[in-house]
Amino acid sequence: MKKLIYLFAFIIAISTNSLQAKTFFSDTLKYKYQTFEKHSKNCVKIDSICAVFKVKYPVFENAEFNATIQKEMLKIFQENNQDVQKLKSLEEASKVFLGEYDQGINEQLKDGTELNPIPWTMETTTQVAKQKGKYIMISIFTDWFTGGAHPVGMNYNLAYEAQTLKRIAxxxxxxxxxxxxxxxxxxxxxxxxxxxxxxxxxxxxxxxxxxxxxxxxxxxxxxxxxxxxxxxxxxxxxxxxxxxxxxxxxxxxxxxxxx
The missing domain is CATH 3.90.640.20 (Heat-shock cognate protein, ATPase)
Structure with a gap:
């Protein structure tokens, strides 16, 4: 589960399942925010006890930059999770996360044990923190809960050179x-x-x-x-x-x- 969690902290992909049409204009790049959201199939109570996978992220008009961000995120994930199969999209990621929750519910039902499902949440917000001058700053905020002692929130920042759109150190x-x-x-x-x-x-x-x-x-x-x-x-x-x-x-x- 720990390895699965790291995936959703890093993964960014382009999805057609989007909301929000507002477009933001800046010095160099244009982008709009989209939201990808999926719920588990075996929700005991709709909108109450179930698993929710939700990611909000910017989509740039520059397709190459979108691909660069995705590649960087997946590369970081793979470095920390070498024995986990590489996922190519938010759709695949959501299926893995929600599938684990549904599997747990099904096992409880099959064993005839008292059903005590705990809601799972995996929410990630990726945003442009700054786009001015030499650099473009991308910040990723994650918040998840999978039945442990407490929810866990993480913050990751990525810096890119504005002209070349390459990751900088x-x-x-x-x-x-x-x-x-x-x-x-x-x-x-x-x-x-x-x-x-x-x-x-x-x-x-x-x-x-x-x-x-x-x-x-x-x-x-x-x-x-x-x-x-x-x-x-x-x-x-x-x-x-x-x-x-x-x-x-x-x-x-x-x-x-x-x-």
Whole structure:
């Protein structure tokens, strides 16, 4: 189930099952939001106890960019779920998710056990966070519940170069040799907002999951007009109860490092 969950956190595809006709205009690309929604077949009570798969996402007039986004999302999914069959569309993804729910209901009915179905939800909202200047920022918000101890929400950010529409990484934004200085600035800000001393270890003894207790920046970032923001999802560097972590580094501090 954990591997299945990651799929819906990342997958984006173009679907004809759409709502919303509003089109947004921007500096470089035009797009409109569409919504794909499916419900499980074995709903015990319609619109009450069942499974819902819902994805809202932008569709650009630039078909190549749509394909690029889908390819990037599926590539990330495959890297984390190598033994899971590759899915090509939201339709296929919804069938897998809803099929697991229906299978659980059918097994309860077959075994003659007391039917106690728990509603499942898988909702993803993909949006254009920023489209101005050099970069296009795509943010993906996911919220799911599959009968566990609590629902889980995740936030993923993707950066693209506006002219080429290619995915960019930190090395594409900063000058060569930027790593030590950026990391030092980021860790200083992180320790300050976490109320940590320089001597405090970033390991499980203090409630952190950094590998070998060493601070590290991830690739889940977004560039704003005033800062570059790194987002750590739940379970990534802290326990679920601690929630997600936003680390914002002012552009004024890192301006000398930028290309």
């Amino acid at each position: 930190l090395k594409d934004i900063f000058k060569q040799g930027y790593e030590p200085r950026l990391l030092k600035m980021a860790e200083t800000i992180f320790r300050k907002q976490e109320s940590l001393k320089l001597s405090d270890k970033l390991d499980e003894s203090n409630g952190y999951f950094f590998e070998n207790g060493k601070f590290k920046l991830n690739d889940n970032f977004i560039i704003t007009d005033k800062s570059i923001d790194f987002f750590y999802n739940v379970y990534e560097i802290k326990p679920y109860a601690a929630g997600p972590t936003l680390l914002s580094i002012p552009l004024s501090l890192i301006k000398p490092l930028l290309k």
